[in-house]
Amino acid sequence: MATPKFNKNILEFFKTLEKNNNRDWFNEHKPEFKANEAVAKSAYKQIFDNLNAHDQIEKFKMFRIYRDVRFSKNKLPYKTHFGGSFSRKKPELRGGYYLHVQPNNESFIATGFWEPNKEDLLRIRREFEQDDQEIREIINDKTFKKVWGEFVGNELKTAPRDFDKEHPAIDLIRKKQFIFTKKYSDTEVTSANFIDNVDTSFKAIRPFFDYMSDVLTTNLNGESII
Template sequence: MQQTLITEDIFEFLKELEKNNNKEWFTEHKPQFKTMESKVKEFYNNILHMMGDHDDIEKLKMFRIYRDVRFSKDKTPYKVHFAGSFSRRGAALRGGYYLRLKPGESFVAAGFWEPNKEDLFRIRKEFERDSSEIREVLNSPALKKIWGSLQGDELKTAPKGFDKEDPNIDLIRKKQFIFVKNFSDQEVFSPDFKNIVNDAFRAIRPYFDLMSDILTTNLNGESLLDHSSQLK
């Protein structure tokens, strides 16, 4: 597989696009964009290949440059970044990975962005009952060194049906369970950047393993998956 780097010219193009975010400019520079897009896609595919050593990834989804402006006050037609997500395979493997490349605002993220109401309730009930396992994972030196602390939107008080005085309310009131790691432009341009991204994704695995176990069992520890889905 061809090894591709994220180079300064890619970010220079994105900066120019931000200054000239209109259909006329983009149409004129579309051949240049397609060249940049091809390089970026190859970079993401490099990472996808590397992730096969430590996870089972079903697909890579690259997000389109075109913005959906129907319900947005911002009517500029194009995104000024590249982004893609990596989906884990099967019902037993939960969590997702994300990488965004943008001048001055590049980052990787991993975790659970928008859990459905059933998953969110299951997570909260687990943390209400016993938070020792998740706190052990979250406080792991190896994870904290790379990712820092758990992030995500949260309620100001307890969710309905939960005690606001619960000792685990700091976890229970969360609506998202994500980690984010930011990068400078120089880090992105580094020849080692794809290894840094892959190592970050590898380091999140203990968190994914525990959360997957929570989301595929009931409070008695009994599997919610049928046998066939576990074999996929």
């Protein structure tokens, strides 16, 4: 059986939906959407299986096409992309994976920590305050950087409360999110080796995940808290 992959029909459907983002058009073309959704779900499932060959993934979730417009100024009813997340086994393994498939070269993968709770965020900051050598060795490794580049995400303009704004690790301490992303073109997304490329990229994040998992399951003395 051929490896499931994201095909050009998926991207073309979303391009057309962008121009016809209304319920009448969508209902008329719902069979086409369901066919594309089934192909995409098969591809996400393959990524899930690949991840489980070298990580422990509890579940994957492919997000629905319907937008929640209740509190949004954008009242268009449908997303024009597929998105799916992959959750690692908790509480011992931390971090997560995400794949976003959207036409016009807007596809990307992301990994890391989107919204750490206040306890986790403080623990991470205290670790960086105490010793930032190990995390810098990981994120500055040439192989790692070639795949993932630099951190992205929100950060404070100055030091958090009770932290020294002159601390040598303040560039890390003031971060509120710890995310890496990698973009893909439409040609790359529809290529035969896209799913393998995604898996290789996800595999490259493991030193970062191993480090952060160790931090978030221990106290500053290195004693387990789980």
